[in-house]
Amino acid sequence: MTAAIATAQGVGHTRIHGIGAFRPSRIVTNDEICEHIDSSDEWIRTRSGIIERRFAEPHETVQMMSVEASRKALQRADVDPGQIDCVIVATVSHLLQTPAVATLVAEELGCTPAPAFDISAACAGFCHGVSLASDMIRSGNGKYVLVIGVERLSDITDPTDRGTAFIFADGAGAVVIGPADVEGIGPVVWGADGSKFDLIRQNETWIDVLDMEEPEMPTLRMDGNPVFRWASFEMAKVAREALDRAGMTVDDLDVFVPHQANMRIIDAMARALKLPEHVVIARDIAYQGNTSAASVPLAAAALLESGEAKSGDTALFIAFGAGLSYAAQVVTLP
Numbered sequence: 001m002t003a004a005i006a007t008a009q010g011v012g013h014t015r016i017h018g019i020g021a022f023r024p025s026r027i028v029t030n031d032e033i034c035e036h037i038d039s040s041d042e043w044i045r046t047r048s049g050i051i052e053r054r055f056a057e058p059h060e061t062v063q064m065m066s067v068e069a070s071r072k073a074l075q076r077a078d079v080d081p082g083q084i085d086c087v088i089v090a091t092v093s094h095l096l097q098t099p100a101v102a103t104l105v106a107e108e109l110g111c112t113p114a115p116a117f118d119i120s121a122a123c124a125g126f127c128h129g130v131s132l133a134s135d136m137i138r139s140g141n142g143k144y145v146l147v148i149g150v151e152r153l154s155d156i157t158d159p160t161d162r163g164t165a166f167i168f169a170d171g172a173g174a175v176v177i178g179p180a181d182v183e184g185i186g187p188v189v190w191g192a193d194g195s196k197f198d199l200i201r202q203n204e205t206w207i208d209v210l211d212m213e214e215p216e217m218p219t220l221r222m223d224g225n226p227v228f229r230w231a232s233f234e235m236a237k238v239a240r241e242a243l244d245r246a247g248m249t250v251d252d253l254d255v256f257v258p259h260q261a262n263m264r265i266i267d268a269m270a271r272a273l274k275l276p277e278h279v280v281i282a283r284d285i286a287y288q289g290n291t292s293a294a295s296v297p298l299a300a301a302a303l304l305e306s307g308e309a310k311s312g313d314t315a316l317f318i319a320f321g322a323g324l325s326y327a328a329q330v331v332t333l334p
């Protein structure tokens, strides 16, 4: 008789045990951005809410920023690198196609031989990673999982492109996810709409670049206004669904951490959700710009560091971007 395959034995609940952030040292003002585009500090502030952002210096690589953010998350979680059963890196700006940067991050941290891989879901990548990690632990395929959102978008942004030059920025955020006595990560609501693939994308494929007479590094292009409308209206519905699936209403929330794409999108979502006054809203975009996969963990870490949010608070995470793709979940802050 054929032996039956054993089922992995998981746990009932998961939570975020620790969070860490890395913000590059170089501050870039709107005036510096306007040296290359026809714009103004006032236009950028009023249309996007961005006052300044940070660009990585040469030594602040995707690997280095990931390791620094992860060390803080591991320390705060009181988990040793050797206890990590998987390392997931969400990024679109590690410019070596293969192998995954997660393997180098895991090796430098001391997590080897934990499995390590990258995921590409653009700005929604970190929230995808949180869901994957939580499900791995629930299903018994690991106890502690490190999830990192990291970008060096300054490498793939055209400083002369008026539609993107003032938006994108660099940084890293990391969380350690593990088992819990009570639920700390709600059901994910996620999806993708490939019919809107062209709205935010790398302008050329590497093959196209090879065919050019004067090859140029591919950069990001965005059709900002349709993305703005999609994010402001459709994403509030996704956020509400994530609350419903967690069995909660806006009154149960302490903190709202949306992807830091544009301050006006954050305000529109807060209005559409009818967030009560007591809910703290992450507005990290003012000083960090849009850091894609890093934006949600950076914004959550900033609220915890400033004391505006505290450990044990109930937060709604929602991230969205190229794909178009999105993911949202209710979590307990570490």
Ligand code: COA
Pocket (backbone or CB within 6 Å): 037, 038, 039, 040, 043, 044, 047, 048, 123, 162, 163, 166, 200, 223, 224, 225, 226, 227, 228, 231, 261, 262, 265, 290, 292, 320, 321, 322
């Ligand atoms: N500086 C000055 N003026 C600019 C400009 C810039 N950098 N970029 C565009 N404009 C002008 C346009 O030419 C247009 O002028 P006109 O009215 O004379 O034609 C006007 O500003 C409005 O342009 P529009 O593109 O409609 O602006 P907007 O209100 O949509 O704001 C974004 C532009 C990019 C800030 C906004 O669309 C946005 O934030 N989109 C979403 C970004 C996002 O969420 N990305 C998510 C995934 S990463």
